[in-house]
Amino acid sequence: MSVPQGTSGSVEISEQELALATRNHGMPLEALRHEITPIGLHYLLIHYDIPVVDAAGWRLEVGGLLERPLELSLEQLRARPRVTAAVTMECAGNGRASLSPRPLSQPWLLEAVGTAEWTGTPLAPLIEECGIAAEAIELVFTGIDRGVEGGVEQFYERSLSLDDALGEDVLLAYEANGRPLPPQHGYPLRLVVPGWYGMTSVKWLRSITAVAEPFEGYQQARGYRMMRSADDPGTPVTRMVPRSLMAPPGIPDFMSRRRFLALGPVDLEGRAWSGLGTIERVDVSADGGETWIAAELAPQRSPLAWRGWTWAWEPPGAGDYELCSRAIDSAGNEQPLNAEWNLKGYANNSVQRVPVQVTDQR
């Protein structure tokens, strides 16, 4: 089933979805103008409640199939080797609200993304120091946040294979943008797994557990799977597929968010990312995707973060235009005009469409 585009004006959101939308913050797309997203503008998807954690009493338990289990205070974690990395993170459900039929969950349009500078300590050396038992195959990351989902009471938890978990970029992060994590980003400690959708980067970590069997918790076996129907076991959601977004130009109408700009040259800008490779090309269109030209790419300043692009657009005259951009990564993945529908509404990287009205005079 393909995603119908341009017909979503008839979407009607339920009060449950609205309650999620008012809790879970999107990044207003004009914030794409910031290479590092200011704190408070980065997207947030919080399954249960934001815990209030007293860091003095908090400990990270590192155990399970490890030869030398550990319990670490925040001070002990901060005393370990320290790394800072700019990382682009996107919610797996970004774009969900434009799918038809619309999967019922957090109704993201396009704003579930952000890039923070995370500071923390690499995970791999910590786990290796503990001595990994031969039978261990995965690490399970468990948060302090607790709730009910799909009828199951649970702490939020997700696993990674040892290979993925011990990748060199995986961090235990205690700072964002140079300050202690704010409560909503996982204070005092969260996982950051660059390249993967955000559900992987477990917040408010309480434990890391090495296990011998594939983890079958709700967020692994039932949530975050690409499924065609309710009886399809599906495949796991993992890395971010390519996407480009544009900072909408001109000025908005408050209610409709329709954009207006005066006739004349306009510097368009946006950012693109992929968890499957580096961004090699961004194409742009002013006619809704009929014709494309290559945008100018900014240098790739951080290998784990989005890449900026610009387009010096000169509209040929007053009138209505539909601006688009699409990302192509180094692995040859091309952002589609219309992504495939799936039951839970993950990884919808259909091309963004920005209708603008160019006027002769203001």
Add this chain to the structure above:
Amino acid sequence: MSVPQGTSGSVEISEQELALATRNHGMPLEALRHEITPIGLHYLLIHYDIPVVDAAGWRLEVGGLLERPLELSLEQLRARPRVTAAVTMECAGNGRASLSPRPLSQPWLLEAVGTAEWTGTPLAPLIEECGIAAEAIELVFTGIDRGVEGGVEQFYERSLSLDDALGEDVLLAYEANGRPLPPQHGYPLRLVVPGWYGMTSVKWLRSITAVAEPFEGYQQARGYRMMRSADDPGTPVTRMVPRSLMAPPGIPDFMSRRRFLALGPVDLEGRAWSGLGTIERVDVSADGGETWIAAELAPQRSPLAWRGWTWAWEPPGAGDYELCSRAIDSAGNEQPLNAEWNLKGYANNSVQRVPVQVTDQR
């Protein structure tokens, strides 16, 4: 027309309202546990786009009917007398989405509130130093943010009478919670008018202008008015009416946000505020407002901020309860069970209802 309660499960939100809800951040209600709202959890209502401002080139113009107009840099403002105040700010549209029929605008449920520690310089001495011309009656505060609303292209701007503007608590704020304003809160400078709904506290200030006639701009004469119908000129929205909110207890279901708690004593907490007086009493109910008892009030730590309250509740048995609280202020204003409907959905301080399910065992 009164507000129907408990029937809002049938609300259906349009895509335009959803686009606003994903831009404009609410404060998840568990953040009521913080006396000072962490940056990133304070509510945000942003009419147009968040501007990117270079503070080095930015100036505040103070002019109009003043004897000695001024142009001030951020450094000059920071060199003036410095004040820090914890101020509770609420959007005038908080509660709008529960009104029926629902006014079409940002569809807030109950989360459009926050308390920040604002640091800045008092407005009154600055204006008085400029020498106020005898014919001046109001100050107009103009932001950098520009857009279209009600068919009118405009900078966001609002006025205050000289009396209100020169009140001792009114600040030109350049810091929030001890850090420079983040972009979304008005960097580099915003107005903060304690006690008033948030539309008064103009962000991204560019100018302050003394005028001889009542300001008739869109946000004053058409927006932010309590109207019964489209041809009612209405009355201006000004100060916050009393409201109390509770941090929902127990754990939530992800999708429905329904709350579950285990049988036993539970410490409930919340905060209450009013722009019309200090909070003198908060009443609480476990039966949907049939019977009420007084909650315990925390000390009023800042005169301009919300007041905490607690309630050691012991549910008499397993089952369903509807928890409520209501604020009463020193001017005798009592939060109503059901506030009056108005055309644009302002100041809906109907009592919050928190359904909870108490279970014998988990």
